[in-house]
Amino acid sequence: MALILNEDQQLLKQMAGDFVKNESPTSRIRQIRESGDEVGFSRELWGRMAELGWQGILIPEQYGGLGMGYAEMACVLEECGRKLVPEPLLSAVLLGGNAVLLGGNEAQKSELLPKVADGSLLMTLAYQEKGSRYSTSQVKTAATSAAGGYAISGEKVLVIDGHVADKLVVSARTAGVVDDPDGVSVFMVDREAAGVEIVQQTTMHLRNSAIVRLHDVEVGRDALLGAEGAGVALLDDVIDRATVGLAAEMLGGSLEAFEMTLEYLKTRKQFGVLIGTFQALKHRAAEMFVELELGRSAVAGAAQALDSGADDARALVSVAKARVSDLAVLVGYEAIQMHGGIGMTDEHDIGFYLKRARGSELTFGDSAFHRARFATIQGY
Amino acid sequence: MSDLESFREQTRAWLEENCPQSMRWAPRKRGNPALADDLVWGGKKQTYPNADAKVWLERMAAKGWTAPTWPREYGGGGLDKAQAKILSQEMSAVRAKPPLIGFGLTMIGPLLVANGSEEQKLRFLPEICRGEIRWCQGYSEPGSGSDLASLQTRAVVDGDDYVLNGQKVWTSYADQSDWMFCLIRTDPDVPKHQGITFILLDMQSPGVSVQAIKLISGASPFCETFLDDVRVPRDQVVGAVNDGWTMAKALLGHERTMISDAFSESSERNQLVELARTYIGEDGDGKISDQVVRDKIAQLTMNKVCFDLTVGRTKEAAKIGQQPGPESSIFKYYATELNKDRHSMMVSVLGPQALGWEGEGFEQDELDVTRSWLRSRGNSIEGGTSEVQLNIIAKRVLGLPE
Numbered sequence: 028m029a030l031i032l033n034e035d036q037q038l039l040k041q042m043a044g045d046f047v048k049n050e051s052p053t054s055r056i057r058q059i060r061e062s063g064d065e066v067g068f069s070r071e072l073w074g075r076m077a078e079l080g081w082q083g084i085l086i087p088e089q090y091g092g093l094g095m096g097y098a099e100m101a102c103v104l105e106e107c108g109r110k111l112v113p114e115p116l117l118s119a120v121l122l123g124g125n126a127v128l129l130g131g132n133e134a135q136k137s138e139l140l141p142k143v144a145d146g147s148l149l150m151t152l153a154y155q156e157k158g159s160r161y162s163t164s165q166v167k168t169a170a171t172s173a174a175g176g177y178a179i180s181g182e183k184v185l186v187i188d189g190h191v192a193d194k195l196v197v198s199a200r201t202a203g204v205v206d207d208p209d210g211v212s213v214f215m216v217d218r219e220a221a222g223v224e225i226v227q228q229t230t231m232h233l234r235n236s237a238i239v240r241l242h243d244v245e246v247g248r249d250a251l252l253g254a255e256g257a258g259v260a261l262l263d264d265v266i267d268r269a270t271v272g273l274a275a276e277m278l279g280g281s282l283e284a285f286e287m288t289l290e291y292l293k294t295r296k297q298f299g300v301l302i303g304t305f306q307a308l309k310h311r312a313a314e315m316f317v318e319l320e321l322g323r324s325a326v327a328g329a330a331q332a333l334d335s336g337a338d339d340a341r342a343l344v345s346v347a348k349a350r351v352s353d354l355a356v357l358v359g360y361e362a363i364q365m366h367g368g369i370g371m372t373d374e375h376d377i378g379f380y381l382k383r384a385r386g387s388e389l390t391f392g393d394s395a396f397h398r399a400r401f402a403t404i405q406g407y
Numbered sequence: 408m409s410d411l412e413s414f415r416e417q418t419r420a421w422l423e424e425n426c427p428q429s430m431r432w433a434p435r436k437r438g439n440p441a442l443a444d445d446l447v448w449g450g451k452k453q454t455y456p457n458a459d460a461k462v463w464l465e466r467m468a469a470k471g472w473t474a475p476t477w478p479r480e481y482g483g484g485g486l487d488k489a490q491a492k493i494l495s496q497e498m499s500a501v502r503a504k505p506p507l508i509g510f511g512l513t514m515i516g517p518l519l520v521a522n523g524s525e526e527q528k529l530r531f532l533p534e535i536c537r538g539e540i541r542w543c544q545g546y547s548e549p550g551s552g553s554d555l556a557s558l559q560t561r562a563v564v565d566g567d568d569y570v571l572n573g574q575k576v577w578t579s580y581a582d583q584s585d586w587m588f589c590l591i592r593t594d595p596d597v598p599k600h601q602g603i604t605f606i607l608l609d610m611q612s613p614g615v616s617v618q619a620i621k622l623i624s625g626a627s628p629f630c631e632t633f634l635d636d637v638r639v640p641r642d643q644v645v646g647a648v649n650d651g652w653t654m655a656k657a658l659l660g661h662e663r664t665m666i667s668d669a670f671s672e673s674s675e676r677n678q679l680v681e682l683a684r685t686y687i688g689e690d691g692d693g694k695i696s697d698q699v700v701r702d703k704i705a706q707l708t709m710n711k712v713c714f715d716l717t718v719g720r721t722k723e724a725a726k727i728g729q730q731p732g733p734e735s736s737i738f739k740y741y742a743t744e745l746n747k748d749r750h751s752m753m754v755s756v757l758g759p760q761a762l763g764w765e766g767e768g769f770e771q772d773e774l775d776v777t778r779s780w781l782r783s784r785g786n787s788i789e790g791g792t793s794e795v796q797l798n799i800i801a802k803r804v805l806g807l808p809e
Contacts, residue, residue: 030720289805301808309801316800317741320734324716346709398705407680407695407704 029098029334030327040102044109046079051112053376056233059113065227066191067235068113077146082120085268086128090140096334097268101275101326108279111383113235115149117276118188121269123150126196129268130213130252130261139194150215151192152269153183153239154262161392163198163262164208168241170199176247177201179214182240185390189237190227193218197241198262201255211258214250216241232386233379267344270391271329277351277387278319278326281358284380285315288362295367302365311361318354325350342404349397355384414490418497425466427459431502448509450541450585460506467506468537474512477520481528482536510542510579511535514658515588515607522646522654531586531607545575545589545608545632546655552788553795555590556599556652560634562591562606564641569593569606571614571637577789581617581630585610590651597649605651607643614638624781625764679704679749682756682776700756707752710745717741733804740796743786750776750783 032040050072059067076082084100086092093099100121107116124143127135127150142148159165168181179199189195195216203210216223222244228236253261289312292303302308329347332340359381363370370377392400408416430445445457447464455461467473470484475491477483486494498505516535519528534540551558560573571591578587587608594602608615614637619627646654680695683704688696695701718738721731753776754761761777763769787793801807 029723030716031723289807292807303807304809306798309805309807310794310797312805312807313797313800316733316805317737320737321710321713321717321741324720324734325713327720328712328716343712346712349706349709350713395702398702398709401709402701402705403694405677405680405705405708406693407677407683407689407701 029331030324032098032102036099036102039099040106042079043081043103043106047106047110047112050075051107051110051114053110053379056111056113056379057376060233067188068115068191073114073146076114076116081116082124082146083144085120086124086140086144090128090136090144092140092144097271097330098327098334100272101330104272104275105279105282105326108276109283111233111280111379113233115151115188115191115235117269117272118151118192119143119146119149121272122152122187122265123192123194123196125265125268126150126152126213126252126261127215129264135215135249135252148194149188149192150194150196151186151188152196152262152265153186153189154196154198154266155183155185157182157184161396162206163259163266164206164211166198166200166211167205168197168199170201170212170214173245176245176250177212177214179216179241179244179246182238184238185228185230185236186239187390188235189225189239190235195223195239196252197239198258199241203256208259210256211262212255213252213258213261214246215252216244216246216250220244220246230386232382232384234383234386234390266391267341268333270344270348271326271333273387273391274326274329274347274351277355277384278322280380280383280387281319281322281351281355284358284362284377284384285319287377287380288312288315288358288365291366308365311365315358315361318357322351322354342401345392345397345401345404348392349394349401352388352394352397356381356388359384411489411493415493415497418494419500421470422497422501422503425463426498426501426503427463429457429459430463430504430506432504446504447507447538448541448580448583449507449511449535449538450509450583451539452583452585453538453541463504464506464538471536473507473538474516474532474536477516477532477536481520482533507538510544510588511540514544515542518588518645518654518658521657524642526642527607527645540585541580541583543578543581543584543587543610543630543632544658545578545581545587547575547577549574549576553792555655556603558590558592558603560589560591561595562593562604562639565638567641568638569641569644571606571608571634571639573634575632575634576620577629578617578632579629581610581632582619587632588645590655593651594649600652602649603651603655604648605645605654606639607645608634608637608639612637612639622782622785624778626778626782677704677708679707679752679756682753686756686758686760703752703755707745707749710748714741714745736796736800736804739791740787740793740800744793746786747783750780754780 080093081103083092084095084103088094104116120143124140127139139148143150154163156165156167168179168183170177170179179197181199183197195218197214197216198211199214200210201212218225222242224240224242226238228238230236292308292312293301295302325347329343332343362377363381366375366377369375445460447453447460471479471482472484472494474482475484475486475494479485512535516532519531546555548558548560560571560575562569562571575589581587587610589606589608590603591606592602593604614635616633618631620629620631621627683695683700687700690696695704717734721735724732757773757776760769760773763774763777765774
């Protein structure tokens with residue numbers, strides 16, 4: 028077991044925290060929103076993250092990565108989550124990169140993973156459809172046999188960083204009916220391929236997202252990741268890993284919002300006293316602290332389980348996502364309430380954290396979804 | 408073979424030979440081990456329905472292994488940390504029950520080892536190790552619950568004695584105990600924390616009377632203790648006069664750890680799930696048929712997983728010699744709230760079968776669920792209320808202003 032950070036991990040986290048604080052204050056995400064910047068992140072900063080090796084943390088050394096684990100990835104993502112850093116780590120590495128790492132054959136891995144690791148290739152996962160909620164088997168997008176491969180048609184929504192991804196990992200049905208767990212296949216589609224239409228979406232929580240429409244897009248057999256028809260298991264494995272990354276990011280966001288609120292309680296005066304002297308607020312602050320500590324444990328437990336290949340990893344992923352979903356929303360709500368009127372204004376940054384909290388809660392399954400999944404895994 | 412390896416071999420062989428079969432846990436123990444009825448709390452009122460319990464205690468006490476790390480001259484085993492760990496592992500391996508439990512070994516004993524006078528150590532520690540005296544804790548008073556330091560029981564010097572007057576309440580098992588360690592006000596004219604002294608009191612002293620308190624659960628684990636002109640020799644003060652709060656803080660911290668430990672035992676099975684299958688039923692896939700109950704059980708179970716992981720973080724830190732982090736401040740609060748929620752949920756799952764108090768129409772297990780639920784409501788009151796715990800976090804961890 029390794030639930031606490033070793034010295035190397037502490038150093039990595041410290042460096043990531045300093046980098047984020049200096050290079051990516053929360054004001055960045057406001058600037059991006061105001062300017063209507065279509066890229067939505069900085070390629071220059073992305074390059075500097077690559078110099079630090081962040082894109083390669085999870086990629087094995089033989090494919091040009093650092094061969095580290097989720098404990099390390101969580102250190103970086105927690106710090107990024109603190110400032111709502113918009114660079115596409117979640118999509119490029121945890122979704123796209125993992126799809127290749129877990130589903131790809133040797134040729135696919137050796138061609139693509141080094142480019143993921145050095146930041147030169149942006150990939151993402153396009154699995155969600157309108158109305159599919161958190162299911163990986165609710166797939167209407169269809170892939171039919173065509174000369175030399177497949178032709179794919181359908182619409183994917185809320186594709187994280189889909190507006191910039193060079194390669195889209197797309198789930199499509201090669202057999203079966205809509206929610207059949209069998210018959211889903213996973214393909215890689217170039218954004219430049221004929222018939223690909225990408226429309227940027229504007230999200231409440233400022234997560235760069237896009238609709239991806241596929242109109243008879245032809246791909247070769249070598250575009251298939253994993254076995255035909257066995258895509259749901261691959262998708263679930265990929266999303267589990269991305270979920271732990273997202274949970275770490277959510278923990279960071281919750282910590283930041285909590286610390287901002289704590290600072291407010293220590294400086295804001297009403298009725299002639301600091302509002303932090305009121306026991307009604309002290310107890311709620313202390314309860315948030317309790318939840319933050321449990322959330323940190325949950326994220327550490329899930330990361331550790333993935334890194335050690337534990338049998339109960341999937342259950343612990345659900346524990347973590349359920350926990351931080353409730354945590355992030357609690358802290359978001361309390362942060363707004365404790366900030367009072369200023370917390371309701373767009374001018375104050377605290378609102379970004381509530382929106383991101385709920386947006387992340389509703390990504391990869393909310394707490395109710397993960398409780399049900401946990402119960403199923405546990406056999407009840 | 409290293410010294411430790413040979414110690415392990417000898418220990419294993421000795422335990423195998425000396426631990427009676429009836430003093431070993433059944434392969435699947437269930438429930439709180441402290442409630443097992445052949446565990447020995449010691450003291451003059453101890454009875455031995457199971458004669459093996461006495462044999463086991465005497466054999467272990469003769470080795471000094473009821474208090475393995477205490478010095479041998481005080482009746483302990485004189486083991487170092489590594490040896491004590493081996494003893495504990497080997498006892499687990501043969502499923503040995505503890506030969507002796509109680510406040511003597513876990514609370515007052517360690518305090519005396521660290522802070523007692525040489526005379527006190529020689530007088531009390533060997534008797535504690537042999538299970539000859541049982542202790543209770545006299546802290547709370549009718550007017551001093553969460554605000555413990557406001558206690559009023561007075562001690563006035565008279566010759567070589569103190570004369571004590573006042574009333575203690577919530578003294579666990581005072582009616583079964585031979586001695587009490589208590590906090591007594593020795594100086595009423597200084598700030599409240601500075602006028603308190605830690606005193607050892609013989610429960611047989613003239614002027615001590617004890618009355619059991621019946622709880623909402625029907626059980627009576629606590630007593631009221633009345634002190635009327637009780638004479639206590641002045642050499643029964645532990646630490647310095649008026650420095651009792653320092654002693655008490657050390658022990659209170661220990662009590663909170665013990666309470667959270669008691670609730671953090673990992674169980675191999677999920678009792679709530681088993682009850683739900685029985686009382687609510689399951690569908691064709693083996694899922695609990697009531698979705699809301701299933702969701703609540705998953706929530707409680709996940710809460711427990713998160714709590715155990717948090718305790719795990721502190722344990723890992725301790726292993727590499729780090730002090731417990733701020734996470735340890737949540738243990739007492741969260742463990743007790745979780746335990747209350749779990750018991751409350753068990754009653755919900757039983758439904759009308761939780762309505763029994765005694766007699767016909769109810770199984771013993773059902774009556775136990777109801778009684779345990781009622782008892783659990785006290786978890787967030789005893790040993791520092793949840794509200795006090797939150798105050799401590801707000802002040803010490805979060806630094807919120809007074």
